Amino acid sequence: MKKVLIAGATGAMGQKAVALVNSLPDVELTAVLAPHLTADQREQFHLAPSVQIFQELNQVTPGIADIWVDFTIPAAVYTNVNFAIEHHMAPVVGTTGLNDGQEAELIEESKQYQCGGLIAPNFGMSAVLLMKFAKEAAKYFPDVEIIEMHHADKKDAPSGTALSTAKLIDQVRPNHETNPAEVTTLDQVRGGDYHGIKIHSVRLPGYIAHEQVLFGGAGEALTIRQDSFDRQSFMSGVKVALDKVLDLKELVIGLENIL
Numbered sequence: 001m002k003k004v005l006i007a008g009a010t011g012a013m014g015q016k017a018v019a020l021v022n023s024l025p026d027v028e029l030t031a032v033l034a035p036h037l038t039a040d041q042r043e044q045f046h047l048a049p050s051v052q053i054f055q056e057l058n059q060v061t062p063g064i065a066d067i068w069v070d071f072t073i074p075a076a077v078y079t080n081v082n083f084a085i086e087h088h089m090a091p092v093v094g095t096t097g098l099n100d101g102q103e104a105e106l107i108e109e110s111k112q113y114q115c116g117g118l119i120a121p122n123f124g125m126s127a128v129l130l131m132k133f134a135k136e137a138a139k140y141f142p143d144v145e146i147i148e149m150h151h152a153d154k155k156d157a158p159s160g161t162a163l164s165t166a167k168l169i170d171q172v173r174p175n176h177e178t179n180p181a182e183v184t185t186l187d188q189v190r191g192g193d194y195h196g197i198k199i200h201s202v203r204l205p206g207y208i209a210h211e212q213v214l215f216g217g218a219g220e221a222l223t224i225r226q227d228s229f230d231r232q233s234f235m236s237g238v239k240v241a242l243d244k245v246l247d248l249k250e251l252v253i254g255l256e257n258i259l
Ligand SMILES: NC(=O)C1=CN([C@@H]2O[C@H](COP(=O)(O)OP(=O)(O)OC[C@H]3O[C@@H](n4cnc5c(N)ncnc54)[C@H](OP(=O)(O)O)[C@@H]3O)[C@@H](O)[C@H]2O)C=CC1
Pocket: 007, 008, 009, 010, 011, 012, 013, 014, 033, 034, 035, 036, 037, 071, 072, 073, 074, 076, 093, 094, 095, 096, 097, 120, 121, 122, 123, 124, 160, 234
């Protein structure tokens, strides 16, 4: 039986992850890390009496879990994953906000501690495929912009998925010309800029998680879009990660690399 700790267990994604782990025969939820969770809220968050509740990272008992699932906040994820690796808990990370330098450090650390893990900016199959298709299309359409649309409570912008999409496109797209005569009359109206790829972040109630990649060419355009209408859709990817993470030799970035 694989033992699992869920960090962020009371959040929108954490609650889905608790339900997933509770439903699987070969994994056991042994602990949660949740800053404001108290013992009298166990039932509300579907936590068995055996599940240890930790409100602070430094209270977490080494050996309490084999796998560390993280759906927390950008400000906490680096410290959490660092702690998980140092205590031989294989991280399965959905939390966004790690920068390239932090990811590189965590990969090195995972090698040093011989602790495999996965960081997936998106556990949904539609987003994984969108990124793959966008990378392919960018070889032929160097002019591209990304629009990501999320629920109004999302704490970070751009989304981790949009940033990953831009990085994948940047790896393959040929040089392209931007319009040198462009004038803007409103601050940041052209969106954020990742190596010349514009990213536009929309935050609205009613939305969950959606992304469009728009490619423009001479007399034609290609639009690739994915929609996550329900957070349950991310759980098939989390399940794959739970199945495979203990076999990984180091920290891997991207669900597509373990499918
Ligand atoms: N990879 C993927 O497929 C997906 C990734 N995400 C990402 O997952 C993350 C969480 O999203 P979501 O569930 O919607 O966010 P929520 O705001 O609903 O949940 C965040 C949770 O983290 C908890 N938390 C805050 N600080 C800490 C800490 N230091 N240690 C442990 N827990 C902490 C919060 O507790 P409290 O409220 O008590 O402060 C809350 O329960 C985001 O980064 C989001 O982008 C989201 C969807 C899919």
